Structures are given as C-alpha cells and as structure tokens.
Amino acid sequence: MTGANRIAGAGRLTPAKTARFRFDGRGFTALAGDTVASALLANGIHLMGRSFKYHRPRGVVSAGPEEPNALINVSRDTARSQPNVRATVQEVFDGMTVGSQNRYPSLAFDLGGINDTLSPFFAAGFYYKTFMWPKQAWASIYEPRIREAAGLGVSPKEEDPDHYACRYAHCDVLVIGGGAAGLAAAKAAAATGATVILADEQPEVGGALHFDTGAEIDGQNGYAWAQATAASLKAMDNVTLLTRTTAFGYYAQNFVAMAERVTDHIDRPQANAPRERLWQVRAKRVVIATGSIERHMVFADNDRPGILLASAARTYLNHFGVTVGRKVGVYTAHDSAYEAAFDLKRAGVEIAAIVDSRLRPGDGLFEKARSLGIEVFTDHAVIATSGRLRVASMTVVPNGGGSKRKIAVDALITSSGWTPSVHMFSQSRGKVAYDAATGRFLPGHYVQDCVSVGTCNGTDDLQAILEEATAAGAKLAAEAGHAEGAAPVPAGRNAIAWTGGMAGAAYGAGPDDSVKAFVDFQNDVCAKDIRLAVREGMHSIEHIKRFTTNGMATDQGKLSNLHGLAIAAEALGRGIPEVGLTTFRAPYTPVTFGTLIGHARGDIFDPTRKTPMHAVEEANGAAFEDVGQWKRAWYYARPGEDMHAAVNRECRTVRTTAGYFNASTLGKIEVVGPDAAAFLNLIYTNSWDTLKPGRCRYGIMLREDGFVYDDGVVGRIAEDRFHVTTTTGGAPRVMHHMEDYLQTEFPHLNVWLTSTTEQWAVIAVQGPKAREIIAPLVEGADLSNEALPHMSVVEAKVCGVPARLFRVSFTGELGYEINVPADYGAAVWEAVAKAAEPFGACPYGTETMHVLRAEKGYIIVGQDTDGTLTPDDAGVAWAVGKKKPDFVGIRGLKRPDLVREGRKQLVGLLTKDPKEVLEEGAQIVADPNQPKPMIMLGHVTSSYWSENCGRSIAMAVVAGGRAKVGQTLYVPMPDRTIAVEVTDTVFFDKEGGRIHG
Amino acid sequence: MLLIHCPYCGEARAELEFRAAGDAHIDRPANIAAISDEEFAEYFFLRDNPKGLIYERWRHIHGCGRFFNAVRDTVSDKFVMTYKAGQPKPDLSPAPGAAPALPADSRPVETYEATEGRAE
Incomplete structure (x- = not known):
C-alpha cells in the first residue's frame, strides 16, 4: 500500500517498483519516481515542517524547487546526512531516512510554537529593537537562544565520505530548462549540427507539461511529446541532455554554473560515482527557458498545512497519481486553478467550492465548473481558515464584506497567477522591464548573448511559445556558426493561459488589517510586516527586504518577491x-559545498611543495613548518628534546662547530644576456657594473614607490650571467615584477629570465668548521679565504656533481651554500651529513636560521619590513647606489613622506629582564601611563631567545628609532608592561670578524 | 569567469590563466629621477575609474607569460579587444550619433546601488 490518497489510474508512476523510507521514525512505502513530498501526501501527510520564526506547523506548498516549507533532513547513514533538502525535489530511494526540522520534541507538538503566541514581540525587525538591553546579554543570551530556536536543519558532524566531480564544457548553444520551449529550442539548434547542452532540474524533462495534461503538441499529449523529443535529442552526438541538473549561476561571457545530482536518487550508488557534479559551461549562446512559478494567495492564515499551490495539486495528481485531499477548496485570482479543480473533480475528488477574487474568470470556465457540479463564488475572498495541524475550513465572504460562510475542506489550493522566472536572465545582468498590461516583470535589455523563450519571456500561447523557441534555437545556432536549417515548428494547443492574476494582499488581509497573511512562508513575513517596514521609514525595496527579511530565505523569495513588492508599492502609494x-x-537554489569544492579537499586542497631532501629530513626527525606552499624543516629534535631545547642546541652548535641547513626553497632566477647587468642596474638599487664574475652582492629591490620589495644575494657567474636569489615567499612575484619591466618598460634590453628555484637544491654549511667539513667533497675549487673570500661564487664539483659553490652567510659565520642540481640534492645532503658528523656538527632548521640571523641583525623582508619601509628605514641604505641615474624606485625614494624625519626605523630591543621574550607584533609606547588611546611608536618585528647571547633579543620598527638608541621604551601587554632598551640591531659578534673565517 | 583572448597565443582562454596588471598606456618617464612630486603622483598613483571602456594590462601568466593590453567594458565586463604590448592605443570612442549602451527609454531598476548612490 503506497498511500490512501493514491488515485487508481492517475499519474505516470507504476506500482511495479516501490521504495521504503522512514519519516520521523515511521515507515512508508513509495513508488519509484515519488518525491518525499508526493509519497507523504499519498499517505495524507501535509505537515512536513515548522516555520523559521513562529514555529507554525507547515505543510508542503509546491511541487518544485520553489518550496519554502517542506525542508527535511535526508540521510543514508550518519555521515551522509543533508539538512534543508526540499521534500518536493528529493526523490525517494529505498532505505532513506527522512527527518523533519526545527521542532522539539516532535513535529506535531513543538515547544517552540509558543513563539506564535508571542508573535507581537517578534514583529519585523524585532532583533534590532527588542533585545537591546542589557547590552552584554546580546552575545551571551539572546543571540545564542534565538539562533537555536530560529533554525533550519542541523549540519552533519562527520566528514562527508562522498566525492564530488566537476567538468568544464563548451558548447554552441546551452538551453536552460527542458519544458516545451526549451525542448523546441534545443531541437531546432541541434538540427543545424550545433553542439547543444540542455539542462533541466527535474528527473525528466517536460516542465509545466508535468501537470498541464490538456496540452497537446504535434498531435500527442504534451508530456509524451517532451519525452519523445528528449529521446531523439539524446540520440544525437552533438547534444548533451542533462536532467537533475540545475543551472544555478549565470556569470560573465555566458559562463553558466550547473549542479548535477548524480546519485541522490539511487538507493545503492556505485562506490566510484560522484554524488554531485559541477558543470562549468561556456556557451556561445544561451537559451533561457526557465518557465514561470505560480504565486499563492495572500490572505489570513494562508499557511496552514493542506493549503498549497493549485499547480502543485495538479502535479501531484497528474504526475504522481496523488490527491492532496478528499474535499478540496480553491481560492484563486487566476484561471489555471480552475484546471486543477477540474482535474481533481474528474479524479473523483470533491471540490468544496471555487472562490475567485475576480469579478469573472476566463471564458467558459464558470460554465464548465457548473457543468462539473462545482460551486463558484466570484468576487469573493477567503478571510480565515481553521485547523491546527491541517486546514479544516475556509471562511468565505464577498469582497468588501458581507455574510460569512464557513466551508469545511481538508485541502485548499490557491493561485494568484504566474511569475515569469527571470532569475537566470537577471543574473546575466539583463535589465527586467515591467509590463503594465500583464503586471509582470519580463526580460528587457540584454547584456549577454542569450535569449529568453517561453513563459519566462512572457509568451503565453503554446503555439507562440513553440514558434518563438524554434526560431531562437535556429537563430542562435546560426550565430554560433552553424548554417540556419529549416526546423519544423511543432504544433501546440490547449495549454493553460499564463497571464493575469493579482499580486499583493487579497481582501481581508489589508491594507489596515493585522491578520497573519503570509507573504514569505520560509521567513515568516506577513503582509502587515511589510506595511510596518514602510511605516517605520523604509522606502526602498532593498531596505524593506532587509528589514522584514522578505525573500531572504533559502528559497530566495520565489513565491514572495512580487507579493512583497506589490504590498510595499501600495503602502508607499507608488x-x-x-x-x-x-x-x-546566484545560486538559484541552494548548492552543496561539496559541489562547489569538488576534488579540492584534504591533501589536494592546495599544492604542497617539498624539497629534494624532504624524505631524508623526515627520517632525521625534522618537524616541518609551512612557508607558503613549501614544507620546510623547522627544527630537528633529538630524543628528550622539546623545540626550545632543540633550537638552543642547534644555535650553539652552528656557532661553536658548524651546522648544515636546507635552503633549497630560496627563490632563484637566472638572468642571462648581453644586457643582464644593465637590467639588474634598473631592477636593484645597487650597482652591478662593478661586480666581477665570481663575486656576489646583496641586492635590494624596490617598488616604484620606493618601498622595499625583496632582497637577496646575487652572484655573477659570467659577464652575461647572474644567479639571482630571492626570498622563499617572494620568488613568483619577483619573477613577475622583473618580467613586467623587461617586457613593457625596458624591452630594448637583451636579457632572458628563467626561474630556477626548483632546478637547484641548496645546502648551507655554516660555522667555524664549515670549510673543513666540505673540503673533502669539493673538486676543482680553492676554498681558501684568498681564492674564495666572503661573497664569492665558483663553479666546481661537489661529490662529483656539477655545483655552484657560494661563499655566503646568513648566520654571520664562515659559510658556504652548495647549489647542486635538484636530483642530487638528497645524495649530497647525506654526504654533507656524513662529513659533518666527526666534527659534531648538526642539521638545523628554519627556527635556528631565524635566531642566528637576528643575532646578526639581518632582516627578513616581509617580517622586519612590511611594504612601508624604505632601505633607510630598514637600515640598509648603504645598498642604494648614490650615483645611479635610474633604478626602479629612484623617484619614489625622494617623495616628501619618505624623506621626512620621524619615520619608523628598524632598531634592536633588549628587555630589561633578559629572560623576558617579547611577543612579535606587540606595540611599543614611550609612556605606559599615558591616557588611552596611547600613541604607538611601532611594533616588535622579530623576537627570540638567543642561546648564544644568553638572553632574549628583538628587532622592532620604532618612529625615529635610531635616535632613540639607549632610551627606555615600553611594551604594554594585557597583564603587564615590559620595559625595553633601544639598541642597534647587531647582538652577536658586533665586529663581524667571524664571517671571514 | 572571463574569457580572454591572448594576442600572442591567438586563442581565447579562461581567466584562470591570466593575471590583471593595472592600467595600460602609462609610460614610465624616461627622466623619472627628475620629475616633480605632482608628475610622479600622476604617473604612479592617480588612475581613472571609468564607467565604460578601460585600457588595461593583462599577463598570460600561466600560458605564454607575455604582457598584453586589453580594452574592457567595466559595465558589462566584456573584452572589446586585446592587442600586443607596444601597439598604439586604439581609438574606440563612439562615432557621432552611435547608440548608447542602454536604450534611452530603459528605466533603471531600483537596486541597492541606486538607493545608496553610485560611486563616481
């Protein structure tokens, strides 16, 4: 038994295949093809949710994606659980578990329902007004409570075990929507040979033909024509037909994003099938055939379960074979509801009465209703309904007042007309225009290469729709480069009329009444709330929307926007x-994060870059830190050591014997060509003409505004060849910066730039024993101070491998940096380790590197500078060539603000208590007792415990800092104030003798 | 995502492959060291923010690596044309009597921007 409300012989589902599911613990049997909504309705269940704010009992309103009320939680297992699914689009699969939301303890008895009684306190904008006092209570009491009570579903706690796919696609013509218009357009476009993608959000194409069973196309039932047309399109190689695929975003240049639900309807999906697939389609032309969405009537208590859209009732009957009730009332301002009443009546359902707010319906309908024995009240209104968990009656009066009549019903279907679905058109940045004759917003000015066809374009007659769509399909295919073929126009007739109806509150729901006539079901916005917003001074529809939250729920106001607008316009007198x-x-309907993320999660969320020595370092017990995308060895803790102990030992070892360090991540650029030196002269502040091959120089690079951009050591390998190093993080942008100048400002220079960061593995060996350690490994180079002094480079062999051997130091010790081709990095690293062992030397990580360079006052661009420091501010003005006629930044450096007194300058700080280590980023003041807000002089940029100095050291930028050397400043912290003395930036080996070995 | 025609590769490729690089046709003064503060500000800091056509630089950074110039409509985001670096600035001012971007009878839809005022 699949429900007492199944009508034998009605609908398109077959009883051959069934699926069992549970709803709030109760077992149900559905037919294959049922949605959760149709399966529950078949069992007489309308109550499917509680409203967001008032917790009013709510039933299903629609049969499609516009559903505001019937939001459910769907799960396969504990991890595969999705909240806020619309019951009207979720197909039933065998074994699914469905739960209602936003209710406690149960859907039928919800404690939160007290909000409905208290609703005078929850008027529009209540959270701006009601909970203003005491101030602290907002964050601690009101907001958490409101969030808990005003809720949608609950997010799953476990990681999503499903996977999600994505696909890029290009086509000549993309058709959005597979109703009569979309299919006709696709058919015409495909006939020319154009590549066509047609996407429809439902499981089958057909659109309104799902319910409009009177419509005929080419002599057959419209729905059958749609399926036959889809089958013929599917058989064509140039057509991709996607069902269960929602076009949710329309972006620039006909770029349309679509979500395909691949397995959500399958009871046992293949393990390797993605749950959803994101399509990113670039179409030469787009056909928008998105149809129309029916609006409800706005009247008192129009939100009881059992009150739903007329077209929804017709869909449930004609497609799913389910009646929404046994004694159905109709309240309408539009002819299409009559067709629903006629269909129900013919299926044996009693129609209690048709209440029409208009003076008279369309031609022949009144008479047809009579002949079917249906009572019709024209120029009447429904002013009240009764029934707690299901509508039980409607109260009918003539428009303008008169004698009331209460009519018992168990369902009430309503229609106030159809809203053209211009979402995609509007997202394409097209401008809608108001058509006063039909009271609709229709596509007006187009910005992109798209065309709207069918009822979303305001075309009403089926034959006209088919003609328009066929012509558009052929024309767009021709525009996309395919010869216009003579596509036959299908012949259509007998479809419902789409125009007419009303927008806004019906009689009895205003303008002065304070009844609850719901405009936006999902956000609990009534007609009176919109009027209140106008009274409180909101005159723009955007302000009214935000004040009342009308149209701001997950359904984005598909039912409510036009009603809200009409009520606001009436209240404003405009x-x-x-x-x-x-x-x-965007998005047209909610899209899961999984669909948007696709494969980019976990390990492949972001690329990870590892050096050639990574595995060896890992085996040696290195802890790693992330530097950009790089994994860098941070420190090498030995058994029993914590990070602090390991770093202290590494720092000591480097200065007493030696250490070796993986510097492979350093950015490297090979600058080659006859004008290489001339180019570097322009890019760096330094002069490069005087640098002889085999020597190195520390270079500073500025932006044109005079601020430090990057730094690094540059070695001249030959007259026309430089080995440039950059900071680890700066390598890509420095390359971009150099290319920019070379290509666009200095194109006359004959220079090539090549990124070689990943070509070289770099091993720094630093310390008094460095020379002795590497000497046995080096062939073809004299390592003596005379032959290879500090700041020099030689091409040699290390471990038999061609190498560039630099005599450089970022520690202040005698040091070498061995550059070998990356493939040899691990082998040479292990050879160095073996050679170092007898000396007691050790590997060291980035933390020790930082401490050692800070002991020497060497800056790190990006840590001690922040894009607002000049070379002079950073204490490296000596690197700026005074006699150079030009370099990038030469003019910026002379800007008045960059040469004024009192700029922040890099200095050293020593805490009065040598054990106290400052916090990086801490602010510095002159007088800790000054009133707040204090005048802040600068901040700490680098701060470490220095084992070699036996105390803490720090660097900072301080306004007028160099003139303050010797003064005491203060670093206020939350719990104390730390006194510091301003010093120069060199804390160890101030004479600098050690570096020369 | 925009589709951008690289004049060096001769193909329209996804925006992912490109990086915007600011306004085009701003020459670095040959005597930059000697220019006044006002001239430097004009060269380096001050930019127009046109509603309509903008001339700008792009780099096909994940393709051929070349910098090129583009004319883009800031209202529609449409690229009117792209051309190689160093080529002269094309004159795309509308011919006298040419139709404006929006039909004269179109009425602006009230949006947040319209309510709050437009950025000049």
Missing part, C-alpha cells in the same frame, strides 16, 4: 515599476 524588483543573485 507604482510597482517605481518601487522596483530586488536583485537576483
């Missing part, structure tokens, strides 16, 4: 086009 629509934004 016309609808003057008030204007709010802006449509």
Whole structure:
C-alpha cells in the first residue's frame, strides 16, 4: 500500500517498483519516481515542517524547487546526512531516512510554537529593537537562544565520505530548462549540427507539461511529446541532455554554473560515482527557458498545512497519481486553478467550492465548473481558515464584506497567477522591464548573448511559445556558426493561459488589517510586516527586504518577491515599476559545498611543495613548518628534546662547530644576456657594473614607490650571467615584477629570465668548521679565504656533481651554500651529513636560521619590513647606489613622506629582564601611563631567545628609532608592561670578524 | 569567469590563466629621477575609474607569460579587444550619433546601488 490518497489510474508512476523510507521514525512505502513530498501526501501527510520564526506547523506548498516549507533532513547513514533538502525535489530511494526540522520534541507538538503566541514581540525587525538591553546579554543570551530556536536543519558532524566531480564544457548553444520551449529550442539548434547542452532540474524533462495534461503538441499529449523529443535529442552526438541538473549561476561571457545530482536518487550508488557534479559551461549562446512559478494567495492564515499551490495539486495528481485531499477548496485570482479543480473533480475528488477574487474568470470556465457540479463564488475572498495541524475550513465572504460562510475542506489550493522566472536572465545582468498590461516583470535589455523563450519571456500561447523557441534555437545556432536549417515548428494547443492574476494582499488581509497573511512562508513575513517596514521609514525595496527579511530565505523569495513588492508599492502609494524588483543573485537554489569544492579537499586542497631532501629530513626527525606552499624543516629534535631545547642546541652548535641547513626553497632566477647587468642596474638599487664574475652582492629591490620589495644575494657567474636569489615567499612575484619591466618598460634590453628555484637544491654549511667539513667533497675549487673570500661564487664539483659553490652567510659565520642540481640534492645532503658528523656538527632548521640571523641583525623582508619601509628605514641604505641615474624606485625614494624625519626605523630591543621574550607584533609606547588611546611608536618585528647571547633579543620598527638608541621604551601587554632598551640591531659578534673565517 | 583572448597565443582562454596588471598606456618617464612630486603622483598613483571602456594590462601568466593590453567594458565586463604590448592605443570612442549602451527609454531598476548612490 503506497498511500490512501493514491488515485487508481492517475499519474505516470507504476506500482511495479516501490521504495521504503522512514519519516520521523515511521515507515512508508513509495513508488519509484515519488518525491518525499508526493509519497507523504499519498499517505495524507501535509505537515512536513515548522516555520523559521513562529514555529507554525507547515505543510508542503509546491511541487518544485520553489518550496519554502517542506525542508527535511535526508540521510543514508550518519555521515551522509543533508539538512534543508526540499521534500518536493528529493526523490525517494529505498532505505532513506527522512527527518523533519526545527521542532522539539516532535513535529506535531513543538515547544517552540509558543513563539506564535508571542508573535507581537517578534514583529519585523524585532532583533534590532527588542533585545537591546542589557547590552552584554546580546552575545551571551539572546543571540545564542534565538539562533537555536530560529533554525533550519542541523549540519552533519562527520566528514562527508562522498566525492564530488566537476567538468568544464563548451558548447554552441546551452538551453536552460527542458519544458516545451526549451525542448523546441534545443531541437531546432541541434538540427543545424550545433553542439547543444540542455539542462533541466527535474528527473525528466517536460516542465509545466508535468501537470498541464490538456496540452497537446504535434498531435500527442504534451508530456509524451517532451519525452519523445528528449529521446531523439539524446540520440544525437552533438547534444548533451542533462536532467537533475540545475543551472544555478549565470556569470560573465555566458559562463553558466550547473549542479548535477548524480546519485541522490539511487538507493545503492556505485562506490566510484560522484554524488554531485559541477558543470562549468561556456556557451556561445544561451537559451533561457526557465518557465514561470505560480504565486499563492495572500490572505489570513494562508499557511496552514493542506493549503498549497493549485499547480502543485495538479502535479501531484497528474504526475504522481496523488490527491492532496478528499474535499478540496480553491481560492484563486487566476484561471489555471480552475484546471486543477477540474482535474481533481474528474479524479473523483470533491471540490468544496471555487472562490475567485475576480469579478469573472476566463471564458467558459464558470460554465464548465457548473457543468462539473462545482460551486463558484466570484468576487469573493477567503478571510480565515481553521485547523491546527491541517486546514479544516475556509471562511468565505464577498469582497468588501458581507455574510460569512464557513466551508469545511481538508485541502485548499490557491493561485494568484504566474511569475515569469527571470532569475537566470537577471543574473546575466539583463535589465527586467515591467509590463503594465500583464503586471509582470519580463526580460528587457540584454547584456549577454542569450535569449529568453517561453513563459519566462512572457509568451503565453503554446503555439507562440513553440514558434518563438524554434526560431531562437535556429537563430542562435546560426550565430554560433552553424548554417540556419529549416526546423519544423511543432504544433501546440490547449495549454493553460499564463497571464493575469493579482499580486499583493487579497481582501481581508489589508491594507489596515493585522491578520497573519503570509507573504514569505520560509521567513515568516506577513503582509502587515511589510506595511510596518514602510511605516517605520523604509522606502526602498532593498531596505524593506532587509528589514522584514522578505525573500531572504533559502528559497530566495520565489513565491514572495512580487507579493512583497506589490504590498510595499501600495503602502508607499507608488507604482510597482517605481518601487522596483530586488536583485537576483546566484545560486538559484541552494548548492552543496561539496559541489562547489569538488576534488579540492584534504591533501589536494592546495599544492604542497617539498624539497629534494624532504624524505631524508623526515627520517632525521625534522618537524616541518609551512612557508607558503613549501614544507620546510623547522627544527630537528633529538630524543628528550622539546623545540626550545632543540633550537638552543642547534644555535650553539652552528656557532661553536658548524651546522648544515636546507635552503633549497630560496627563490632563484637566472638572468642571462648581453644586457643582464644593465637590467639588474634598473631592477636593484645597487650597482652591478662593478661586480666581477665570481663575486656576489646583496641586492635590494624596490617598488616604484620606493618601498622595499625583496632582497637577496646575487652572484655573477659570467659577464652575461647572474644567479639571482630571492626570498622563499617572494620568488613568483619577483619573477613577475622583473618580467613586467623587461617586457613593457625596458624591452630594448637583451636579457632572458628563467626561474630556477626548483632546478637547484641548496645546502648551507655554516660555522667555524664549515670549510673543513666540505673540503673533502669539493673538486676543482680553492676554498681558501684568498681564492674564495666572503661573497664569492665558483663553479666546481661537489661529490662529483656539477655545483655552484657560494661563499655566503646568513648566520654571520664562515659559510658556504652548495647549489647542486635538484636530483642530487638528497645524495649530497647525506654526504654533507656524513662529513659533518666527526666534527659534531648538526642539521638545523628554519627556527635556528631565524635566531642566528637576528643575532646578526639581518632582516627578513616581509617580517622586519612590511611594504612601508624604505632601505633607510630598514637600515640598509648603504645598498642604494648614490650615483645611479635610474633604478626602479629612484623617484619614489625622494617623495616628501619618505624623506621626512620621524619615520619608523628598524632598531634592536633588549628587555630589561633578559629572560623576558617579547611577543612579535606587540606595540611599543614611550609612556605606559599615558591616557588611552596611547600613541604607538611601532611594533616588535622579530623576537627570540638567543642561546648564544644568553638572553632574549628583538628587532622592532620604532618612529625615529635610531635616535632613540639607549632610551627606555615600553611594551604594554594585557597583564603587564615590559620595559625595553633601544639598541642597534647587531647582538652577536658586533665586529663581524667571524664571517671571514 | 572571463574569457580572454591572448594576442600572442591567438586563442581565447579562461581567466584562470591570466593575471590583471593595472592600467595600460602609462609610460614610465624616461627622466623619472627628475620629475616633480605632482608628475610622479600622476604617473604612479592617480588612475581613472571609468564607467565604460578601460585600457588595461593583462599577463598570460600561466600560458605564454607575455604582457598584453586589453580594452574592457567595466559595465558589462566584456573584452572589446586585446592587442600586443607596444601597439598604439586604439581609438574606440563612439562615432557621432552611435547608440548608447542602454536604450534611452530603459528605466533603471531600483537596486541597492541606486538607493545608496553610485560611486563616481
């Protein structure tokens, strides 16, 4: 038994295949093809949720993606659990578990329902007004409580075990929507040979033909024509037909994002199938055939379970074979509800009455209703309903007042007309225009290469729709480069009329009444809330929207926007086009994070860069730190050591014997060509003409505004060849910066730039014993001070491997940096380790590197500078060539603000208590007792415990800092104030003798 | 995502492959060291923020690596044309009597921007 409300012989589902599922613990059997909503309705269940704010019992309203009420939690298992799924689009699969949301303890008895009684306190904008006192209570009491009570579903706690795919696609014509219009357009476009993608969000194509069973196309039932057309399109090589695929975002240059639900309807998906797939389609032309969405009537208590859209009732009957009730009332301002009543009546369902707010319906409908024995009240209104968990009656009065009549119903279907679905058009940045004759917003000015066809374009008659769509399909295919073929236009007739109806509150729901006539079901916005917003001074529709939250729920106001606009316009005394629509934004319907993320999660969220020595370092017990995308060895703790002990030992060892360090991540650029030196003269502040081959120089690079951009050692390998090093993090942008100048400002220079960062593995060996350690490994180079002094480079062999051997130091010790081709990095590293062992030398990581360079006052660009420091501020003005006619930044350096007194300058800081290590980033003041806000002089940029100095050391930028050397300044912390003395930046070996070995 | 035609590769490629690089046709003064503060500000800091056509530089950084110039409409985001670095600035001012971007009878839809005022 799949439900008492199944009508034998009605609908398109077959009883051959069933699926079992549970809803709030109860077992149900559905038919294959059922949605959760249709399966529950078949069992007479309308109550599917509680409203967001008032916790009012709510039933399903629609049969499609516009559903505001029936939001459910769907799960396969504890990890595969998704909240806020619309019951009207979720297909039932065998074994699924469905839960209702936002209720406690149960859907039928919800304690939060007290909010409905207290609703005078929850008027529009209540959170701006009600909970203002005491101030602290907002964060600690009100907000958490409101968030808990006003809720949607609960996020799953476990990691999502499913995977998600993505695909880029290009096509000549993309058709959004597979109703009559979309299919006709796709058919015409495909006939020319153009590549066509057609996407429809439902499991089958057909759109409105799902319910509009009177429609005929080419002599057959419209729905059957749609399926046959889809089958013929699918058989074509140039067509991709995607169902269960929602086009949710329309971006620049016909770039459309679509979410395909691949397995959400399958009981046992293949393990390797993605759950969803993101399509990113670039289309030469786009056909928008998104149809229309029916609006509900706005009247008192129009939100009881059992009150739903007329077209939804027709869909449930004609497609799913389910009646929404046994005694159904109709309240309408539009002819299409009559067709729903007629279909239900013919299926044996009692129609209690049709209440029409208009003076008269369309031609023949009144008579047809009579002939079917249906009572029709024209120029009447429904002013009240009853029934707690299901509608039980409607109260009918003539428009303008009169005698009331209470009519018992168990369902009430309503329609106030159809809203053209201009979401995609509007997202394409097209401007909608108000069509006063039909009271609709329709596509007006187009910005992108797209065309709207069908009812979303305001075309009403089926034959006209098919003609328009066929012509558009052929025309767009021709524009995309395919010869226009003579596509036959299908012949269509007998479809419902789409135009007409009303927008805004019906009689009895205003303008002065304070009944709860819901405009936006999901956010609990009533007609009176919109009027309140206007009374409180909101005159823009955007402000009214935000004050009332109308249209701001996950359904994005698909039912409510036009009603809200009409009510606001009435309250403002302005016309609808003057008030204007709010802006449509992506996504059209909610999209899972999984779909957007695709494969980019976990280990492949972001690339990880590892040096050639990574595995060896790992085996040696290195802890790693992330530097950009690089993994760098941070420190090498020995058994029993914590980080602090390891770093102290490494620091001591380097200065007493030696240490070796993996510097492979250093950015490297090979600058080659006859004009290489001339180019570097322009890029760096230093002069390069005087640098002889075989020598190195520390270079500073500025931006044109005079601020330090990067630094590094540059070795001249030959007259026309330089080995440039950059900071680890700066390598890509320095390369970009150099290319920019070379290509666009100095194109006359004959120079080539090549990034060689990953070509060289670099091993720094530093310390008094460095020469002795590497000497046995080096062939073809004299390592003596005379032959290879500090700041020199030689090409030699190390461990038999061609190498560039630099005599450089970032520690202040005698030091070498061995550059070998990356493939040999690990082998040479291990050879160095073996050679170092007899001396008691050890590997050291980035933390020790930082401490040792700070002991010497060597800056790190990006840590001790922040893009607002000049070379002079950073204490490296000596590196700026005074006689150079030009370099990047030469003019910027002379800007008045860069040469004024009192700029922040890099200095050293010594805490009065040598054990106290300052916090990097801490602010510095002259007088800790001054009133707040204090005048801040600068901040700490680098701070470490220096084992070699036996105390803490720090560097800082301080306003007028160099003139303050010897003075005491203060670093205020939350719990204390630390006194510091300003010093120069060199803390160890101030004479600098050690570096020369 | 924008689609950008690289004049060196001769193909329209996804925006992912490119990096924007600021305004085009701003020459670094040959005598930059000698220019006044005002001239430097004009060269380095001050930029127009046109509604309509903008001339800008892009780099096909994940393709051929070349810098090139582009004309883009800041309203529609559409690229009007791209051309190689060093080529002269094309004159794309509308011919007298040419149609404006929006039809004269179109009425602006009330948006947040319209309510709060437009950035000049």
